[in-house]
Amino acid sequence: MSRCAFSRLCHLIEISGGLQSTRNCTIAEQVTMFLSILAHQTKDRIVKSNHIRLGRTVSKHFHRVLNSVIRLHSILLSQPRPIDENYTNERWKHFKGCLGALDGTYINVTVPIEDRARYRNRKGDIYVNVLAVCDINMNYVYVLTGWEGSAADSRVLRNAITRNNEFRIPQCLDIIINYIQIMVVKPVEENVSDDEDNDDGVDGSSQYNYIYVV
Secondary structure, eight states, X not given: OOHXXXXXXXXXXXXXXXXXXXXXXXXXXXXXXXXXXXXXXXXXXXXXXXHTOOHHHHHHHHHHHHHHHHTTHHHHSOOOOOOOTTOOOTTTTTSTTOOEEEEEEEEEOOOOGGGHHHHBOTTXXXXXXXXXXXXXXXXXXXXXXXXXXXXXXXXXXXXXXXXXXXXXXXXXXXXXXXXXXXXXXXXXXXXOOTTSOOTTSOOGGGGGSEEEEO
């Protein structure tokens, strides 16, 4: 990250996220500790040594910045806009009314030893399964995280559309709601079974990896 981008991020977190400096720790230092842990997976004891801080101080400032970043959801998450009839982009012009593309990804995490089995994916790595939706400009419009790496993509999507703050789709787009109910909530019988061999090394749930919202 360049110095200019870092300064802009600190300014955004301060103005819109409500983060404030403390008597002994500036906003820049708080954000630096936050990014070191989140983006570079630096251990707390290393951050504590680099910044000459107590472990509880590092933890406190990490959560302060995290809460401020969460308050930026209205800025960081874009409002989806359907593709209209006049759209000329070669990649998207055939998807009239499309809101974006949905996909799942794995994010590497560190969890206690007793929880590692639940977070281990089919490749043996420790991850969380994250569901995200991007619009045509690659801006996030929806993110659901927290599911263990062992969870199937179809289960994560089912949770997204049935939870209290569910993945909401405009009422005019009933086709995608019906599609999700058929493919996820009520899987068709032709789906690949768990005991069938798959030459690609992908389980049956992988066919739900992406959905074009149309």
